[in-house]
Amino acid sequence: MVSTKHFNIFNTGESSFFTPGVQLANIARVKPDAPAIVYINPENKESVMTWHSLDVLSNRIAWYLLEQGIKPGKSVIVALPNIPTHIALAFGIWKAGGCYVPISPRVPRKNMIEICECVSPSLVITNRWKPEGCLSLSSSELKTISEDYPEHMPPDIMAVPNLANCSGGTSGKTKVIEQDMAAGESDEGLKTWFAISGMRFEMRQLLAGPLFHGAPHSVAFNGLYCGNTLYIPSCFDAKAIVALIKKYKIEYVQMVPTLMQRIIRLPDFNPEDLQSLEVFCHTGGVCSADLKRKWFDILPPEKIYEIYSMTECVGMTSIRGDEWLAHEGSVGRMPCGEIAIRDSEGHNLPIGETGEIFMSWGPNKPKVTYKNITPLESDENGFRSVGDIGYVDNEGYLYFKDRRSDMIVTGGENVFAAEIESVLKKHKKVNDAVVVGLPDKEWGHRIHAFVETTELVSDKTLIKFALNYLPPYKIPKSFEHTDHIPRNESGKVVRSQLVEDYLKRHADTCSSSSTKGEKHGE
Template sequence: MQIREHLSKDGAPSKPAIILHPSGTVITFDELEARANRLAHYFRQQGLQEGDVVAILMENNEHMHPVMWAARRSGLYYVPINTHLTAAEAAYIIDNSGAKAVVGSVALQQTLAGLAEQLPGGLPPVRLIAGPDASADLDGWVRYPEGVADQPDTPIDDEIEGDLLQYSSGTTGRPKGIKRELPHLPPSQVPGLMAALVGFWLDPDAVYLSPAPLYHTAPSVWSMQIQAGGITTVVLEKFDPEGCLEAIERYRVTHGQFVPAMFTRMLKLPEEVRNRYDVSSLKRVMHAAAPCPAEIKKQMIDWWGPIVDEYYASSEAHGSTLIGAEDWLTHPGSVGKPMMGAIHILDEDGNELPPGQAGEIYFEGGNSFEYLNDPDKTAASRHPKGWTTVGDIGYLDEDGYLYLTDRRHHMIISGGVNIYPQEAENMLVTHPKVMDAAVFGVPDDEMGQRVKGVVQTVDPSDATAEFERELLDWLRDRLAHYKCPRSLSFEAQLPRTDTGKLYKQELVKKYS
């Protein structure tokens, strides 16, 4: 997985590797290569070796890809951290991953400043901050890229492939690191995590649009695989529905990857706004991350043509399915057939189910993975035959097409972002006026799902609109806002069994 074969030759101008929109900042393949090499040399100079971890806390900017490439070609695990997390939440990931380096940006300086008091073992020894006007108040942080400008722009001598170490929420409500064994091979001998999925519909003359935050798995992996193929990546600095259409027209985008919420927001633009932009350059687009309502997808196909493909996968990368737009029209609602291996649908006792019956989805023949520092969760994802699951629920039809009926049991997927509700529940019940709490997803036309909360108060007289506002403000001071309920309702008693199991489905039905 390399970008250097696409460098300029014979004095010809270097092709853009990255274009940021709307700022228009351009990073050529020559510049991307040089920046990644300098930082790789710096990592080695600081003692980082194969298997070490680099945490990245940056918004979509010109430094994100060079940092990921530097880590990847140095044999390092790189951990992109959600920029909406609080300092305490980001610190948990840095500590849990054992990161020896952290690269942040000026835009996240307040979060970076709060890390020190949240990390029990102190800050990682290697710390860089990217962007203009980085404050000297961050003691021991090196300005990037200025602080590595004296490093060679040639490859390090011991290049070896690293990997993404992605965090996603687990059963405890805390994020879990999804770790794969490193290949222990030079980058040139490793095809890349999504090579087969990306490669089937791209060509060297393509222009790829990456509209989502790069701290998510798919945007980071896909964009790097795209760049390895010598294809220009247009990165939206922040998703905006009209800005997305503007970027497609301005850069003659041919391919892109979206989440269903983006489709919804673009479709809800006034018709005269949508028609203002020329999207005829589009050849194929892909969507994933959350179930797409069939009607939304039909509207997108009506607008953009039968070019809207879909895949189903997970951060664990243990298996994936794919379905083209034309195939979807004859199997509406399906996420397709497996790209490799086989799918098994099992009941609660581990028995394989026939077509049409929903159960837990297991993949056979996919990539191996483990949950970092959580052997119990890792073991729970394995079947005795070696198949793996992430807890998603679905069924196969008679033709072998997969349909999803649930995602990670109680996992909420809002705008393509996975939200595990127990983290908010655990925080809510620490409030002195709260006896019990339930957080779950309810349908939302734009985001797919929105986060809803129901609370049982210690004193029934506290179940007021005033306390709802107070409690929401209290929770938002302690958790990233996207994890918090948009609204709270009150119940005299939550539906729990004698063993403490919460019947959330009753609440979902009531408040949907």
């Protein structure tokens, strides 16, 4: 039994807006015994949580949280892996009116303390180190305590703020962006989400990223709001992800370009294993044109969606694969709002000219609070920037070039790290590449590449290959070969840390390596 009054097929109420609690209860009434979550543990054994079980567990947790004083304005830190209890806890927090604060389950103690100082949590749920001065429970302790609480849902309440994203981003410094909006969604919001993500109601969906990261979080909970069955693996290994898509006939998945690259480089990869996918969405990093085209050979372009956004909620664009073919290299257009490209003095630049990307949502901009980070400046029209560089074409499509913080000034030339990385990753033996600028007395910064290869490949070979695509001044002057380029759990590289670690390891040779590397750019 579904509603015909609203776009949301599970909504039987008067308002088109729904809270997470009401939507979960409505879905649980329609299909109580259907699987809401299928969890695949590290031993590759599955467990199923039905919609009824998810609803009941989250209700019991909500009653416990209410007893602990959780209400609008109060925060709960969730430092758990992707497990069913994590999902139930998030719903429970929102049902109590609280703010859900997901963080890495492996967060260092220093960062945990810093986050606690920023958000002043009323409760911390973690299976590792418990911070002093905070009420803390493990996930098993929470489930045991909650067993004595009622099964029915508490009185519905708006959870404002609903979410706080804690991220070190690419700088390594903890920053907190709190969303001062009610948890839930409306018909209009769902329609927009469907348009930019390709999602629809009641799909088989695979979670291929950590819940504490913005994109996997949004996709997971929006999927649950749509009645999707969410398949949750315990790891994001490329081979395992492909096997799960094939086994469960997954219809929807979102992943980062790093995982996309690793999948197609699997020695026994068979594109047929992904043929159940009806929608493939990628976000969370630069996807080169070459990588995109390779995925078009696997899936029809109209099934592939790309979303460009940022934790700071400055703006969002999206593009479908068939659109991309007409605007190659673009990350799309804003579904609502405007984009402006400006120079260093804040003047608008002409179409096609590269500058700093500014975005404005217009009158419906998300309300956010910045903690442990300087609030982004906004002009009278609401335009803000996180420092990304790009340009727009005459149809309003945005083309992302690089992060301003990742741009390397070498010998007076501006060089985008992402461009060089994309070229290096074209090489069939390169799995991953990260380019940074190292301090250099002569060049200002020397272009240095960290490369992860499937087998031995010489610097000269990589240089010769890169010269097919790049002018000499963009060629790395030095390389470092590694078995694995370190990325955080969000799939991001902390470049400042890579540079710092390199300089420590090569403290006595940095000056001489500059001279040695100059030949590479000739």
